[in-house]
Amino acid sequence: MTALGRRRKDHLDTLRGKLEELEFHGKGGFDGDESNLVLTRLIKQALDFPAPEGSPDEVAAKAAAYRRAAAVADEVGAGVRAVATAGLPATWIGEAGSKASDVTKAAARNAEQMAEKFGTAARELALLAEGIDTAQSKHGFGLDALRTARGMLPDGGNAFFAPAETAGRARQAALDGLRYLESGVTVAEAAGERAERELDKLTSEARAGRLDSRHMTDADRIVLADAGAWGGDRAENEILSTGDLERAGLRLDRLSAGDRAAYDKLLDAAKSPQERAYLMKALAAGYPMPTITDFARKIHPYGDRPAWLQQHLTPIVTRRDDSRVSGDSSQTVTFDGREWEQEGNTCVAFSTVTMHAQTDPVYALELTTGGHPGDPEHDSGAAFEERLRAEESRVYARREGDKEGMNGAEGEMVADEEIGAHTGTDYELRFVESEQARKDALPAIRDAVNNGQPVPFGARKDDQFGHQMVVIGQDGGKLQIYNPWGYTTWVSEEDFVNGTMGGATDGRHPTPTDIQLPKQKPQP
Amino acid sequence: MGEGRPGLGLEHRPTLSQGDRLDEAARALDGMRKGLGGAPFAGLAGLALNPFADAAFGEYGGQQAFTSFARAWDEEIEVLAGALRQIRGKIGDGVALNTHTDHGVRSALHGIGRPAEHRR
Numbered sequence: 001m002t003a004l005g006r007r008r009k010d011h012l013d014t015l016r017g018k019l020e021e022l023e024f025h026g027k028g029g030f031d032g033d034e035s036n037l038v039l040t041r042l043i044k045q046a047l048d049f050p051a052p053e054g055s056p057d058e059v060a061a062k063a064a065a066y067r068r069a070a071a072v073a074d075e076v077g078a079g080v081r082a083v084a085t086a087g088l089p090a091t092w093i094g095e096a097g098s099k100a101s102d103v104t105k106a107a108a109r110n111a112e113q114m115a116e117k118f119g120t121a122a123r124e125l126a127l128l129a130e131g132i133d134t135a136q137s138k139h140g141f142g143l144d145a146l147r148t149a150r151g152m153l154p155d156g157g158n159a160f161f162a163p164a165e166t167a168g169r170a171r172q173a174a175l176d177g178l179r180y181l182e183s184g185v186t187v188a189e190a191a192g193e194r195a196e197r198e199l200d201k202l203t204s205e206a207r208a209g210r211l212d213s214r215h216m217t218d219a220d221r222i223v224l225a226d227a228g229a230w231g232g233d234r235a236e237n238e239i240l241s242t243g244d245l246e247r248a249g250l251r252l253d254r255l256s257a258g259d260r261a262a263y264d265k266l267l268d269a270a271k272s273p274q275e276r277a278y279l280m281k282a283l284a285a286g287y288p289m290p291t292i293t294d295f296a297r298k299i300h301p302y303g304d305r306p307a308w309l310q311q312h313l314t315p316i317v318t319r320r321d322d323s324r325v326s327g328d329s330s331q332t333v334t335f336d337g338r339e340w341e342q343e344g345n346t347c348v349a350f351s352t353v354t355m356h357a358q359t360d361p362v363y364a365l366e367l368t369t370g371g372h373p374g375d376p377e378h379d380s381g382a383a384f385e386e387r388l389r390a391e392e393s394r395v396y397a398r399r400e401g402d403k404e405g406m407n408g409a410e411g412e413m414v415a416d417e418e419i420g421a422h423t424g425t426d427y428e429l430r431f432v433e434s435e436q437a438r439k440d441a442l443p444a445i446r447d448a449v450n451n452g453q454p455v456p457f458g459a460r461k462d463d464q465f466g467h468q469m470v471v472i473g474q475d476g477g478k479l480q481i482y483n484p485w486g487y488t489t490w491v492s493e494e495d496f497v498n499g500t501m502g503g504a505t506d507g508r509h510p511t512p513t514d515i516q517l518p519k520q521k522p523q524p
Numbered sequence: 525m526g527e528g529r530p531g532l533g534l535e536h537r538p539t540l541s542q543g544d545r546l547d548e549a550a551r552a553l554d555g556m557r558k559g560l561g562g563a564p565f566a567g568l569a570g571l572a573l574n575p576f577a578d579a580a581f582g583e584y585g586g587q588q589a590f591t592s593f594a595r596a597w598d599e600e601i602e603v604l605a606g607a608l609r610q611i612r613g614k615i616g617d618g619v620a621l622n623t624h625t626d627h628g629v630r631s632a633l634h635g636i637g638r639p640a641e642h643r644r
């Protein structure tokens with residue numbers, strides 16, 4: 001429930017309570033009753049209750065406009081796809097030709113995505129129009145009932161003289177009216193909340209425009225925003241999150257001329273859009289040029305091997321065979337056969353390490369290769385496991401003393417140090433022990449993961465020892481969860497709110513009790 | 525490209541060159557922007573106008589969400605149209621450069637991934 005919805009329903013509850021408390025004793029004639037005047041005032045207050053805002057016709061017209069735009073985008077996509085499929089003139093074959101071809105393919109995909117998203121927007125706007133229309137109708141029925149109630153009583157001060165039976169009937173009609181008004185609030189709120197959730201998700205999927213830098217052309221924006229990690233649907237595994245795109249754009253504009261020239265050389269030499277995107281992600285993560293240059297040198301031999309890049313630089317991908325069924329823990333997170341899985345009571349530390357790697361490719365490369373890509377002494381599952389345990393211990397050692405596990409405040413500290421430092425965010429611990437608190441937190445959780453900012457949270461059963469997991473995505477009323485037991489899974493938002501998301505942990509930790517919410521820091 | 529027109533005909537005009545197809549696609553995107561309420565306001569820099577803000581979408585989150593959505597996708601349409609025009613520009617260069625060496629072509633086309641123009 002929204003704060004506004006809660007206020008409105010509280011107001012209606014108050015009116016209902018006052019109406020129900022009234023006792024009528026009037027016998028008619030000159031034997032009047034003060035309660036009748038109170039009843040009149042309460043009916044007037046109910047009649048002044050604000051109607052659900054919005055124009056169903058205007059929203060429906062927007063829905064139609066986006067439906068038409070979806071058809072146009074679909075044709076644009078087909079036209080550009082035809083250009084890409086036919087290939088570019090033969091003289092374009094070579095390094096530059098390959099880049100032009102990348103742009104054309106990315107543009108075709110962008111238009112196709114646009115068609116799909118506008119179709120979804122049209123559907124959601126039509127639902128919103130219908131919701132507002134229904135809510136306003138219910139409000140209208142409520143006003144009709146309230147006017148009927150008012151009409152049962154003599155005008156003005158003469159209501160004082162109404163007999164108890166008449167006043168009772170008027171109260172009943174007024175209570176019926178209040179029920180309709182409340183129903184109007186409920187419907188309008190549900191429609192608005194759904195529209196907000198779905199439109200916010202669609203907003204986060206308009207990505208190319210987020211890369212706002214005077215050093216980038218529109219073609220660059222399209223290609224970089226399109227680059228996806230290997231192993232899953234491109235649209236669900238973008239290398240650069242929307243937050244990365246924004247930070248990379250700002251950092252590009254702030255590079256010195258010398259650094260800019262050096263960075264341009266790295267981009268020019270990149271063998272694939274994916275390699276370029278990882279270079280941009282390293283920039284977004286806040287590293288200085290010498291570090292980025294070293295990173296570029298190490299990944300460049302594998303720049304045209306998307307599978308290698310994903311395995312070494314993006315631990316978690318949403319694979320095509322992900323069932324998204326609650327309780328399915330088959331989506332293991334692995335590197336060279338070793339799972340990204342905690343050892344001991346280190347859920348906070350370990351999930352933080354994994355999220356650091358997921359958001360920072362320089363750190364991920366160090367973990368997976370030890371800085372020696374291709375060298376089997378270092379670039380192997382066994383060597384990775386050794387480094388992973390060392391990192392798990394390093395972060396775990398940030399707790400106070402040698403107690404078992406880490407508390408919420410320590411979780412916040414390491415989230416800031418390991419994740420926030422590279423995503424430009426400051427984590428804040430928020431307790432969400434009630435259903436309402438969890439529901440209130442949902443929009444901020446969705447916003448964060450839509451921007452590529454993971455949201456760690458603690459969950460438990462009763463007063464038992466808790467477990468930290470991380471929300472890493474959301475889609476259609478479901479949350480994607482990374483469990484440091486070595487896998488990703490999905491839970492419904494409803495289960496998250498109700499504290500019944502046991503499917504993520506074999507039933508052991510069903511109730512979220514605290515979350516680490518990232519807040520965007522001003523760019524230094 | 526007018527609103528409500530059933531098709532662009534891009535698929536049905538096999539004689540179009542690649543460049544022509546890209547031109548038409550970019551123009552279609554311009555028309556789409558106008559139809560959605562974006563483009564006509566694009567040149568009014570400095571005016572605090574937001575063509576996507578009105579009070580039609582209700583008070584429970586729909587209004588703000590729609591405004592953000594419409595702005596973000598208006599920018600996306602603009603970027604996509606710009607990218608298509610950049611590719612089109614390079615295709616024109618490519619035709620003119622047919623007799624050059626591969627090295628010369630590569631140099632001439634280098635700007636596809638570099639900022640030849642600044643939109644903002």
